[in-house]
Amino acid sequence: MSRRQRSCSLTALLIACTAGLFSPVTADAGDLAGVAEKMEAAWPDWLPRPEQCPADAMPANAGAPVFSIEQCSAAVEQCIDHCRAGNVSDCYAAGLVLQSVKDSPLTDALFLRACKLGAASGCTNRAATMEASGDYACPNRTYELACARDDPWACTMMGFHLIKGLGVEKDHERARRMLAKSCRFGDADEACINAKAMLKAIGN
Numbered sequence: 001m002s003r004r005q006r007s008c009s010l011t012a013l014l015i016a017c018t019a020g021l022f023s024p025v026t027a028d029a030g031d032l033a034g035v036a037e038k039m040e041a042a043w044p045d046w047l048p049r050p051e052q053c054p055a056d057a058m059p060a061n062a063g064a065p066v067f068s069i070e071q072c073s074a075a076v077e078q079c080i081d082h083c084r085a086g087n088v089s090d091c092y093a094a095g096l097v098l099q100s101v102k103d104s105p106l107t108d109a110l111f112l113r114a115c116k117l118g119a120a121s122g123c124t125n126r127a128a129t130m131e132a133s134g135d136y137a138c139p140n141r142t143y144e145l146a147c148a149r150d151d152p153w154a155c156t157m158m159g160f161h162l163i164k165g166l167g168v169e170k171d172h173e174r175a176r177r178m179l180a181k182s183c184r185f186g187d188a189d190e191a192c193i194n195a196k197a198m199l200k201a202i203g204n
Contacts, residue, residue: 014124014153032101036098036104040105040106046113047109053138054115054123055142057115058123058146061118062115062118062120064119064151065088065118065119067092072093072096073097083110087117091113092119095114095125111126120146123142124151124154127157139167143158147181150184152182152184155180156192158175160175160198162174
């Protein structure tokens with residue numbers, strides 16, 4: 001990761017890592033933008049409005065989705081059809097693919113649907129975009145729940161908020177407990193890299 005990326009806020013880094021690092025390699029950006037614009041204009045009734053707090057939509061059995069960016073970007077409309085039918089992995093993948101072209105209420109809604117269907121990382125991604133309002137109450141509730149369901153980025157985000165006092169009292173001990181769960185997918189994962197840097201900064 002570049003020095004410029006490392007200087008970004010953690011929220012921006014999360015969005016970059018869930019969009020930019022999964023840029024579609026088999027689909028034309030213009031085609032993807034067209035699909036997104038068409039969906040936004042019609043707003044299908046199966047797609048939730050993204051205002052609901054993900055913490056209130058996350059099922060108790062939420063976990064990590066198994067998904068394919070390549071398959072979804074090659075056939076995004078089919079991926080969206082599968083999402084409509086209740087395929088949690090394709091909802092999450094469609095959110096990532098379309099987010100790589102444009103951040104919008106549509107990608108927020110796809111992440112929220114993935115969240116409702118059981119993708120903890122969908123909950124985390126939607127919560128991250130909510131931080132732009134400056135209200136951290138919903139994001140913090142979401143990160144804490146998603147971390148309890150073993151989503152590494154949720155643990156990293158909550159640890160960061162506990163260190164900085166973003167919407168919550170500063171608490172380095174709680175932060176350490178959260179950040180200790182950030183390396184589920186290995187040391188090379190960005191969630192783990194950032195968690196280790198924070199632990200070092202506060203004295204792990």
